[in-house]
Amino acid sequence: MSEVLVVVDHVDGAVKKPTYELLALAARLGEPSAVFIGAAAEGDAVAEAVKGYGAEKVYVVDDAQIKGYLVAPKAEALEQLVAKTSPAAVLIPSSAEGKEVAARLAIKTSSGLITDAVDVQEGGVTTQSVFAGNFTVTAKVTQGTPIITVKPNSAAPVEKAGAGTVEQFDAVISDAAKTAQIVASQPRQSTGRPELTEAAIVVSGGRGTGGNFEPVENFADSMGAAVGASRAAVDSGWKPHTFQVGQTGKTVSPQLYVAAGISGAIQHRAGMQTSKTIIAVNKDEEAPLFELVDFGVVGDLHSVLPAATEQINARKG
Amino acid sequence: MNIVVCVKYVPDATADRQFESDNTVDRVGVDGLLSELDEYAVEQALQIKEKRDGEEITVTALCVGPEKGVDAVRKALQMGADKGVHVVDDAIAGSDAIATSLVLAKAIEKVGPADLVVTGMASTDAGMSVVPAMLSERLGLPQVTQAAVVETQGDQVRIKRDGDAATEVIGGTMPLVLSVTDQSGEARYPSFKGIMAAKKKPLETLSLSDLGVDAGQVGLAAAWTAVEDTAARPPRTAGEIVKDEDGSGATALVEFLASKKFI
Numbered sequence: 001m002s003e004v005l006v007v008v009d010h011v012d013g014a015v016k017k018p019t020y021e022l023l024a025l026a027a028r029l030g031e032p033s034a035v036f037i038g039a040a041a042e043g044d045a046v047a048e049a050v051k052g053y054g055a056e057k058v059y060v061v062d063d064a065q066i067k068g069y070l071v072a073p074k075a076e077a078l079e080q081l082v083a084k085t086s087p088a089a090v091l092i093p094s095s096a097e098g099k100e101v102a103a104r105l106a107i108k109t110s111s112g113l114i115t116d117a118v119d120v121q122e123g124g125v126t127t128q129s130v131f132a133g134n135f136t137v138t139a140k141v142t143q144g145t146p147i148i149t150v151k152p153n154s155a156a157p158v159e160k161a162g163a164g165t166v167e168q169f170d171a172v173i174s175d176a177a178k179t180a181q182i183v184a185s186q187p188r189q190s191t192g193r194p195e196l197t198e199a200a201i202v203v204s205g206g207r208g209t210g211g212n213f214e215p216v217e218n219f220a221d222s223m224g225a226a227v228g229a230s231r232a233a234v235d236s237g238w239k240p241h242t243f244q245v246g247q248t249g250k251t252v253s254p255q256l257y258v259a260a261g262i263s264g265a266i267q268h269r270a271g272m273q274t275s276k277t278i279i280a281v282n283k284d285e286e287a288p289l290f291e292l293v294d295f296g297v298v299g300d301l302h303s304v305l306p307a308a309t310e311q312i313n314a315r316k317g
Numbered sequence: 318m319n320i321v322v323c324v325k326y327v328p329d330a331t332a333d334r335q336f337e338s339d340n341t342v343d344r345v346g347v348d349g350l351l352s353e354l355d356e357y358a359v360e361q362a363l364q365i366k367e368k369r370d371g372e373e374i375t376v377t378a379l380c381v382g383p384e385k386g387v388d389a390v391r392k393a394l395q396m397g398a399d400k401g402v403h404v405v406d407d408a409i410a411g412s413d414a415i416a417t418s419l420v421l422a423k424a425i426e427k428v429g430p431a432d433l434v435v436t437g438m439a440s441t442d443a444g445m446s447v448v449p450a451m452l453s454e455r456l457g458l459p460q461v462t463q464a465a466v467v468e469t470q471g472d473q474v475r476i477k478r479d480g481d482a483a484t485e486v487i488g489g490t491m492p493l494v495l496s497v498t499d500q501s502g503e504a505r506y507p508s509f510k511g512i513m514a515a516k517k518k519p520l521e522t523l524s525l526s527d528l529g530v531d532a533g534q535v536g537l538a539a540a541w542t543a544v545e546d547t548a549a550r551p552p553r554t555a556g557e558i559v560k561d562e563d564g565s566g567a568t569a570l571v572e573f574l575a576s577k578k579f580i
Contacts, residue, residue, distance in 0.1 A: 011482055070460070070487070071450065095481045096446070096463055103447035104454045106415060112541030113415065115445045125545065130443070131334045136548050143541040179459035180489035183475065187483045201579065223579065241465065241500055242479050248354065248438065248499040256579050266330055270444075277577060278556075279570070285558075292553050295573045299561025307567030312580050315571075 002088035003057065004030040005081065007101070008050065009093040013042030015049040017198050018093045020157030022150055023053045025120045030088040032162065033057040035081060035169075037074055039064070043166055051164025053157055059169045066173050068182045071097055075104035077171035082109050082145055084169075089124055089141075094149040095197075102149045111144025118154045118253065118274060132247075132266050133273030152198045153253045188242065191227070196243065199226035201256045202275070204245050206230035206268075208261020208282060208301055211238045215305035216260050222312040228252065230262045246271035260301040264289025281305065318374045321431040322362045323421055323452075324393050326386035327352040327442040334442070340544035341411045341537060342442055344383050351389035354437035356396070356504035361497045362435045363397045363505070365469055375399045377428055381409060381420045387520070394515035395507030401520040402428050408525055411537025414443070418451035420535060423528040425456065428521075433474070434494045438463055449496035459489040465500035 004026040009016040019034070026032035034055040036046045043060035050058060059081060066073035078101065082090065090105065092098045094116050106113035119127035124146045128137045141147070196202065203225045205216035213227070220227045229239040231246050245252055247270040257275035262268060264280070264287055272278070273292065280289045285298040297304050328334045328347040335343040351359075359378065366374040378393030380386045381404040390401035404424050412420070425431050434456070439446035453460035464476035464487075472491040477484065478498070507515070525532055533539060559569045574580045 072453070072460070075454070097481055099445070099447055100450035100460070100462060103414075103450035106447075106541075107418070107451055107454045110541075112413070113445075113447065114542055115447060129550070132330070134334070134550055135336065136550055137340075137544055138546045139542050139544045141541060142543045176457065180461050180487060180493065182485050183488040184486040185480075185483045186485070223574075240479075247441065247444065256574075256577075277579075278553075279573070281566075281570070285560075290558060291555075293558070294553070294556040295570070296556060296558040297561050297566040297570050298558060299566040303564070304561050304566045304570065307564050308570045311567060311571045312574070315575075315580060 002030040003033045003085050005085065005087045005090045006032055006034050006055070007078070007090070007092045007098065008034050008036040008046060009095070010036070010038060010046065013038055013046055015046055017157065018152045019050065020053040021152065021155045022091045022093065023050065023055055024155045024158040025150060026091055027054050027158070028120065028122045029124060031056050033059060033085070033087070035059045035061065035078065037061040037063050037077060040168070047164045047166045051162045052159055054160040054162040055164055056162045058164055058166050060166060061169050061171050066178070069178045070180055070182065071100040071104060072177035072179070073173045074101045075108060076173050076177050078105050079108040080171050081169055087145060089146040089148060091120070092147070092149045094151045099149050102147050106147045109144055111147050112141035113147045114139055114141060115149045117148050117150045120148060120150065129274045132270035151251070151253055193220065194224070194226045196226045196228055196245070197250050197252055200254050201225035202228050202245070202252050202254045203258040203260065204228035204230060204262060205233055205260050206262030207232040209233060209238065211236065212302070213238060215302055219305040219309045222309045230268050231265070259289055260305060262289060263287040264292070318372060318432045319429060320362045320365065320374060320376045320433045320435060321425050321428060322358050322376060322378050322393060322398065323434065323436045323448070324355045324359065324378050324380045324389045325352040325440045326350070326380055326382040326389040327440055330441050336547045339411065339537060340547050345385070349385055349388065351392040352437060352441045354439055354441055354499060357497050357499055357501050358435045358437045359393045359396050359398060360504040361467055361501050364502060365433070365467070369469070377402060379421065379424055379428065380404070381417060381424065383410065390520060391515060392507070394518045394520070395511045396505055397511060400518055402523060403520065404523045404528065406525040406532070408532035408536045411540065412535045413540040413542055414445050414447050414451065415541055416535040416539060418448050418455055420525070420528065420530055421448070422452055422455035423530050424523065425452070427523070427528055430492065432491045434458070436494070436496045438496050438498045449494055453494040456494065459493040461487045461489045461493060462496040464495060464497045467495065467497065467501060
């Protein structure tokens with residue numbers, strides 16, 4: 001059975017959940033191999049983590065020489081690994097960086113590229129959601145090695161023992177790939193909440209918060225949810241851009257999306273419409289988002305959310 | 318200095334967007350316009366030119382697209398771009414991002430050399446956001462992408478962006494490929510003067526043969542991916558909507574959450 005390369009999503013060697021989701025999808029296409037591009041010293045810990053989710057092999061690409069040089073060196077390393085392993089497919093997390101790496105890899109290997117898949121079936125048939133979630137598209141790569149980027153929450157991780165055999169892979173990185181670099185980096189401060197794009201539940205606030213996100217945040221915390229914001233709330237300076245859900249912010253696809261004080265402009269809907277269950281709380285019963293919801297409350301979020309938070313916390317005892 | 322801004326002609330996102338019977342995006346039957354996210358790219362190019370007052374800088378708006386795609390070029394000219402280039406050829410219809418990036422790269426080489434290639438962060442139709450990286454790969458230029466803030470000095474470009482896990486400052490040396498987000502600065506509206514001036518600006522139309530691109534390398538038949546099916550998402554069945562009276566809204570909300578086992 002052919003290998004399927006899964007690019008490990010991690011922060012300093014800490015493996016993130018989308019990696020396990022990709023391994024589950026990879027198992028449908030072949031034999032999952034994880035590709036860890038990071039500090040060689042963390043290779044064993046990463047291997048330990050991914051072998052519990054079916055990784056048979058773990059390629060460790062030491063990034064000591066390329067750290068800080070963005071996507072071009074990563075694409076080069078993957079190109080060489082693809083040449084060595086002739087995989088059935090390469091699965092990459094659909095982050096901004098992941099898509100750029102995939103784009104370059106597709107050109108380098110003369111391979112077709114599919115981005116933002118929400119499902120990958122046996123045979124490499126992908127499902128995507130386009131036009132603000134109004135259309136579902138199934139597609140397939142027809143040339144080269146299928147390069148597929150997959151959105152978080154597209155599959156459930158499957159715990160399954162893999163061999164997890166570690167193999168160091170020495171990539172040769174050209175100087176040409178090191179032409180743009182990270183001059184400074186300020187890691188995002190942890191909010192203590194789940195990350196927006198990966199969270200199972202997202203609670204977002206919009207113009208209707210009037211700038212007071214406390215009810216939204218307290219409700220999110222009672223649900224163990226991530227906090228998001230609409231573009232209107234971000235443009236008003238109430239939340240940084242990193243909170244923005246929508247076409248030009250983050251796209252989310254959680255099990256549950258709660259929109260509070262968000263009317264539902266098409267750009268916002270494009271970023272959340274694939275959520276499994278949608279709830280809206282809004283004073284304006286004409287808000288377009290009510291057309292999409294599984295459950296809606298016409299009312300003031302400043303009274304509805306605190307009361308709901310209290311009841312949820314009381315249930316938890 | 319030559320700045321080339323890539324502008325895409327896309328179906329209006331607020332219109333009823335459709336697919337053709339061959340599963341390509343309907344770009345003819347639906348009203349189109351300059352992709353909103355590319356307006357920020359045009360804006361940024363113009364700002365760079367304005368900030369570098371005294372230098373000789375040409376901003377060229379480049380569109381690869383159908384006949385009506387010339388509207389996207391015209392809009393960029395009205396905003397203030399100096400000249401326009403429209404690559405139009407029947408063979409291009411149905412091209413995937415890989416073929417589109419090939420045509421764009423060949424066109425940039427033809428109208429260049431470009432010191433800066435500026436693009437939006439993504440198109441508003443397919444929204445893949447891969448073309449900037451593909452252009453960088455094809456042109457052999459550095460990429461600084463997803464910029465929220467852009468600064469240039471001499472041949473140095475520095476951008477600030479919200480990366481996946483960190484806020485980053487990225488630096489590169491021109492020539493390079495730059496993509497900008499909607500955080501990079503509100504796009505200007507064309508003034509009446511700008512609209513009148515645009516009519517006199519040079520607008521070149523190129524075909525694939527002008528670029529030395531073989532028709533067999535582009536279009537639907539040459540795409541490296543095949544769309545098997547497109548289906549309109551079934552409309553969500555109307556959910557339950559309650560009015561909040563005397564705190565009943567919160568109770569109903571919590572009951573719904575419990576019924577779906579979220580709490």
